[in-house]
Amino acid sequence: IASPGAPLWQPANYDKEFHGSVPVREALERSLNVATARLAQQVGIRRVVDVAQRLGIESPLPAVPSLALGAADVTPIEMARAYATLAAGGVRPPLRTYEDIVDLAGQTLPGREATPERVLDPGTAHLATSLLEGVVDRGTARSVRGAGLTGPIAGKTGTTDEEKDAWFVGFTPELVVVAWVGFDEPRKTGLTGASGALPIWIRFLRDATGGEVRGEFPLPPEVIEVDVDPASGALALEGCPSRRSERFILGTEPTRTCPEGVVVAA
Numbered sequence: 001i002a003s004p005g006a007p008l009w010q011p012a013n014y015d016k017e018f019h020g021s022v023p024v025r026e027a028l029e030r031s032l033n034v035a036t037a038r039l040a041q042q043v044g045i046r047r048v049v050d051v052a053q054r055l056g057i058e059s060p061l062p063a064v065p066s067l068a069l070g071a072a073d074v075t076p077i078e079m080a081r082a083y084a085t086l087a088a089g090g091v092r093p094p095l096r097t098y099e100d101i102v103d104l105a106g107q108t109l110p111g112r113e114a115t116p117e118r119v120l121d122p123g124t125a126h127l128a129t130s131l132l133e134g135v136v137d138r139g140t141a142r143s144v145r146g147a148g149l150t151g152p153i154a155g156k157t158g159t160t161d162e163e164k165d166a167w168f169v170g171f172t173p174e175l176v177v178v179a180w181v182g183f184d185e186p187r188k189t190g191l192t193g194a195s196g197a198l199p200i201w202i203r204f205l206r207d208a209t210g211g212e213v214r215g216e217f218p219l220p221p222e223v224i225e226v227d228v229d230p231a232s233g234a235l236a237l238e239g240c241p242s243r244r245s246e247r248f249i250l251g252t253e254p255t256r257t258c259p260e261g262v263v264v265a266a
Helices: 024-030 034-044 043-056 065-069 077-085 122-138 193-209
Strands: 156-160 164-171 178-182 223-228 244-249
Touching: 024 034, 024 122, 034 043, 034 065, 034 122, 034 164, 043 077, 077 122, 077 156, 077 164, 077 178, 122 156, 122 223, 122 244, 156 193, 164 193
Parallel strands: none
Antiparallel strands: 156 164, 164 178, 223 244
16 A cells, blocks of 8 residues: 555554455454555545544644554544544533632632534444444453443554554543553553553543443434344345344445345335
């Protein structure tokens, strides 16, 4: 993969194996770099940059293919804000480092109100959250469930080249927590997001919630849940040999069927 005038870049999966065509959900859950980079190319790197900035990333983002795998330096507070936007259904929260300002008499002083801003439609935000729930339930962050944490939890591990940075960003309906492990002067840590940052995150969330997360990520009216054939992604009807539940924005659900040739009434 190459951008005009840029050197050739060849993404590789962490296990150094090529896995062929995989569903987007599986690619995210297993942190498959090749599939992620190809998807970003199909979507368009400029669009990736645009969405990241709308979510609250203010650091410079190079519009190159490797951006899909994290080829940019960002701060934990930026990551927290971006994931908080997904948790809030596409509404970006304002940043504030204090709760109230009080005078010597203990009276709360009026402050400048910051207004949350909608930057993603609820359906898109929910689908992203659903994918990130899969990371926790079945993917690289499944040790969250192995540690006994229950309830709605979504998140993503991250490991930079040469294991210089280890990340885990996770959220619940009420809380966003970012864990980063690395050195001020970057050097290899020998840790991945799953082995370095995630255990810290798990300990914090267990202390904060008692191990049982409250609430839910509500299903927006524009999102529907249907059964699909895991192999082909086709709509699974009676007689399909295997099926799993998947979510789609209304009108984007599969039109192909399993078994093939079945006509579905609109």
